[in-house]
Amino acid sequence: MTVMQHARIDTEEQILGLYRAHLSKGRATLAELFGSHMEVESSGSWLTTSDGERFLNTGGYGVFTMGARHPIVMDHVLRQLTTHPTATRILLEPTAARAAEALVSVMPPGLDRVHFALSGAEAVETGLKLARAGGRKRTVSMYGGYHGKTLGALSATAKEVYQKPFRPLVPDFLHIPFGDIDALRAELAAHPGEVCVILEPVQGEGGVIIPPKGYLKQVEEAVREFDGFLILDEIQTGFGRLGEWWGADIEGVVPDVLLAGKALGGGVLPVSAAVATRKAFRPFDKDPYVHTATFSGQPLLMAAVQGAIQAVQEENLIPRGRDLGERLLPRIAKIAQKNIPDLVVDVRGQGLLIGVELVEAGLAGELLIELFNHGVVANHSMNGSSVVRFTPPAILTETDVQFLLNAFDKATRDLVRHSAKMPEGGN
Numbered sequence: 001m002t003v004m005q006h007a008r009i010d011t012e013e014q015i016l017g018l019y020r021a022h023l024s025k026g027r028a029t030l031a032e033l034f035g036s037h038m039e040v041e042s043s044g045s046w047l048t049t050s051d052g053e054r055f056l057n058t059g060g061y062g063v064f065t066m067g068a069r070h071p072i073v074m075d076h077v078l079r080q081l082t083t084h085p086t087a088t089r090i091l092l093e094p095t096a097a098r099a100a101e102a103l104v105s106v107m108p109p110g111l112d113r114v115h116f117a118l119s120g121a122e123a124v125e126t127g128l129k130l131a132r133a134g135g136r137k138r139t140v141s142m143y144g145g146y147h148g149k150t151l152g153a154l155s156a157t158a159k160e161v162y163q164k165p166f167r168p169l170v171p172d173f174l175h176i177p178f179g180d181i182d183a184l185r186a187e188l189a190a191h192p193g194e195v196c197v198i199l200e201p202v203q204g205e206g207g208v209i210i211p212p213k214g215y216l217k218q219v220e221e222a223v224r225e226f227d228g229f230l231i232l233d234e235i236q237t238g239f240g241r242l243g244e245w246w247g248a249d250i251e252g253v254v255p256d257v258l259l260a261g262k263a264l265g266g267g268v269l270p271v272s273a274a275v276a277t278r279k280a281f282r283p284f285d286k287d288p289y290v291h292t293a294t295f296s297g298q299p300l301l302m303a304a305v306q307g308a309i310q311a312v313q314e315e316n317l318i319p320r321g322r323d324l325g326e327r328l329l330p331r332i333a334k335i336a337q338k339n340i341p342d343l344v345v346d347v348r349g350q351g352l353l354i355g356v357e358l359v360e361a362g363l364a365g366e367l368l369i370e371l372f373n374h375g376v377v378a379n380h381s382m383n384g385s386s387v388v389r390f391t392p393p394a395i396l397t398e399t400d401v402q403f404l405l406n407a408f409d410k411a412t413r414d415l416v417r418h419s420a421k422m423p424e425g426g427n
Contacts, residue, residue, distance in 0.1 A: 012036045012050065033365075034372050042068035045393045045400050047377070056403055058392040059377040062204065062236040065321065065352070066311050067393040076378030077300060085300040096297035099305040103264075103273060106127050106245050106309060108254045113281035116305075117272045119213035120235035120261040121148025124198070125258040126274035127231040128152045129195035129291055133283035134256075136229040139170075140187050142178035145205030146383050147198060147233055159383050178203060179211040181218045188226035197218045197223055198231040201247025204391075205236070207384020208348055209356025217251040218309030229280070229380045235272065236353070237259035240312060240394060243322030243351030256280040266308030267393075270302045321394030324401070325351040328392070331405055332356065339412035343419065345386070354390040361385035363419060370411035370418070376404060 018038055019028040031037075041048040044067040047057050057064060064215055066073070080095065087093040089384075102112040115126050122145045129138065139154040143149065148154065151170055154163060156176035176183040178199065188195050201216055203209035214234075223230045232255040237247040239260060244250055248258060257280055261272035295301070312318060333347035336356060345357040358364045364386045371378050381387040392404065 001132055010037050010038070010050070021293045030134060033369060036192070038071070044068060044070075045396055054375070055372070056376045056400060056407070058390045058404060059379040060237060060267075060391060061379055062241055062262045062353070062390070063265075064267045064393050065240050065309065066267055067395045068267050070266055070268070070307070070311050070395075072311040072314065073148065073268050073304055073307035076303040076310075077266075077268055080300050080303035084338075085237060085298070086295075087297070087299050088236065089294070089297075093297070093299060095299040095306070097301035099297075099302035101304050102273060102309045103260070106312075107258065107275055108248050108252075110254050110277050111258055113276045113278060115274045115276075115281075115284065115291065116301070117146070117274070117293060118270045118295060118301070119257070120272050121150040121153040122293070123235060123259040123261055123272035123274045124148050124156065124231075124233065124412040127151055127198065127233075127259055127276075128156070128196065130257055130274070130276060130280050130283065131229040131231065133290075134194040134229055134280060136194055137200060138162075138172045138174065138191055138194050140174050140176060140184065141198050142200075142203070143175050144178050144203050144209055144383050145175075145200055145233070146203070146205030146304045147199075157383075161236040172201045178206070178209060179215055181215060181222065184219060185222045185226075188222055188228050193227040195223075195226070196229040196231060198233060199252070201237045202242060202350055202353060204353060204389070205382040205385070207357060207381040207387035208350075208353055210348060210350055214251065216247070216253050220253045220255070229257075230255040231257045231259065233258050234261045236391075239308070239320045240321050241351055241353050241391065242316070243325055245318060264308060265301065266311060269301050269304040271305055272304075292394045315395075317394040321352045324392070324394060324396060325349065325354070328352075328390075328401065328404075329354055332390070332408060335405065335409050336410060339409065342414055343415065349390075352390075352394060354392075355381065355384070355387045356390075357384070357387045359386070363415065364388050366418060367411060367415050370414045371407060373414070374407035374410045376407040376411070 016028055038050040039047050040050045046054050104112045117123050143158045147156040155170040155173040232248055234246050257274050257276045265271035295370050329349045336344045336347050347356050367388050379389045381389050
């Protein structure tokens with residue numbers, strides 16, 4: 001590549017054309033709904049577009065718990081990048097060992113075996129394979145749950161629109177209502193010793209669905225009573241998102257496998273992990289080649305994990321995030337009830353996972369655009385299309401908080417004005 005090619009400046013029109021030609025026409029259309037802005041820089045809680053506009057990032061699907069380019073994470077990553085970014089996978093390699101040690105140190109007790117991967121779906125596949133290798137051939141997941149889109153993970157993701165094009169999926173998967181302990185006990189009792197249960201502490205993509213208090217503990221007790229296998233998918237809810245290290249900690253639950261991801265890479269690199277008990281991990285201990293991946297434990301990624309854990313600990317991001325969530329939730333709810341009482345169904349959340357449910361999906365899309373117009377990036381919910389989701393960083397300053405609340409106030413006021421102009425039944 002020439003120096004001139006390196007120096008060229010991409011325009012939004014050029015990049016939009018490349019999306020249409022080589023990536024996804026659908027993604028290009030979505031980008032146009034948000035004005036075809038092009039993000040080119042990020043730091044902390046803010047991102048910058050090619051035209052110099054700045055946006056408060058409360059989106060990212062839970063990746064940015066410590067913001068973007070956190071200096072502690074970047075220091076770990078840059079040092080590793082300039083020494084040994086990728087390993088042979090044959091010799092001992094210290095960053096993987098130290099990253100596993102660090103991760104286990106913040107896990108519920110008893111979870112001390114780690115398999116690193118890149119994506120959340122890969123971590124899910126790892127957990128499902130451990131369950132199968134341990135004799136649990138039936139898998140129960142929850143309606144509204146989201147576990148990824150590879151074939152095994154998709155089989156656990158109970159969403160018709162995602163599953164239909166790829167059937168037949170993996171057999172012996174059953175979906176039951178989230179929060180219904182009686183339905184779960186019935187399935188476990190019907191097939192003792194054969195069932196793997198996979199669920200999230202809070203359903204993020206489902207629209208921030210919070211189960212009844214004590215439900216997770218009841219799930220754990222039922223699984224143990226009927227000799228099942230429990231996978232807790234904390235890819236989105238873990239690493240401080242719910243105000244504790246893990247959602248499991250809130251009710252003192254210890255699953256057979258806990259899945260981590262998203263924020264695990266410190267908002268810098270893609271990393272996930274399946275962390276298991278010794279008993280659950282036994283098939284992988286017995287044969288180190290039965291489940292492998294070329295980039296599992298890549299030194300550069302492991303440096304990011306170590307940096308992320310250090311950043312959370314040194315900057316007290318768990319209590320900071322918990323306190324921030326406790327302040328944001330009632331203030332967002334108050335604004336919604338004041339400005340859009342007839343358009344909002346509910347405002348709910350736990351920690352820094354906050355959902356605003358509208359009366360229809362079209363309004364949720366409109367609210368996302370209005371928020372963007374006022375300088376805030378948020379997310380939709382893939383299994384709960386009428387819910388706008390905020391997953392802000394734990395590092396928000398008081399100025400950032402006020403900016404978010406002011407933007408939400410303006411966006412909801414604009415939503416009322418624009419929705420009043422819509423034809424009946426239109427979006």
